[in-house]
Amino acid sequence: MAYDIYDASIPPLIHMLGGLSTILAKAAAHGGIDPAQARLAPDMLPLKNQVYIATDGAKGCGARLAGVEIPKYEDTETTFPELKARVAKTIAFLKSLDRGSFVGSEDKEIVLKFPNITLEYNGRDYVGNFVLPNTYFHITIAYGIARNLGVALAKGDYLGGLKE
Numbered sequence: 001m002a003y004d005i006y007d008a009s010i011p012p013l014i015h016m017l018g019g020l021s022t023i024l025a026k027a028a029a030h031g032g033i034d035p036a037q038a039r040l041a042p043d044m045l046p047l048k049n050q051v052y053i054a055t056d057g058a059k060g061c062g063a064r065l066a067g068v069e070i071p072k073y074e075d076t077e078t079t080f081p082e083l084k085a086r087v088a089k090t091i092a093f094l095k096s097l098d099r100g101s102f103v104g105s106e107d108k109e110i111v112l113k114f115p116n117i118t119l120e121y122n123g124r125d126y127v128g129n130f131v132l133p134n135t136y137f138h139i140t141i142a143y144g145i146a147r148n149l150g151v152a153l154a155k156g157d158y159l160g161g162l163k164e
Helices: 003-030 045-065 079-095 121-147 156-157
Strands: 109-113 120-121
Touching: 003 045, 003 121, 003 156, 045 079, 045 109, 045 121, 109 121, 120 121, 121 156
Parallel strands: none
Antiparallel strands: 109 120
C-alpha cells in the first residue's frame, strides 16, 4: 500500500487530541488545578502552554499539508473549559480539511522558522519526524502534569478509547 500522508497525519492527530480533551476533562473534575500555573518541573511550560503547542502543531500540520491558511489562535485560554474548547476547535478544523488537498504533500517543502533555528522538511518527514513526536510530547506532558497533581488518569485516557 502506498504512503498516504492524510492517513498518516490527520486521523492520528484527531485521535490524540481526543485523549488530550479527556485529560483536561478529568483534571477539571479533579479540581484545584490552575492550568496557567501547573507544571511538571520549574523550568517547563505550564499545562495551558502544553495545550497551546499541541493544538498549534496539529492545526499547523493540517493547514500546511492541505495548502490552506493556518487558523490563528490568540493563546488566551487559561481555564479548563477554554482549553477544552480550543482542542475541540482544532479537531473541527482538522475534520474540515479536504483529503484531496493532501495529494502530493508528502514531497512538499515545509520550512519552519523559529527565533533560533530554521527547520526544513519534506511533508513525509515533517509529519513523522516533527509533528507527531512534538504533538505527542506535549500531550504526554499535559498527562504528566495532571497525574503529578493527583488526577486519576490511566493509559487509556491518554491513548483514547482503550478499555482496561
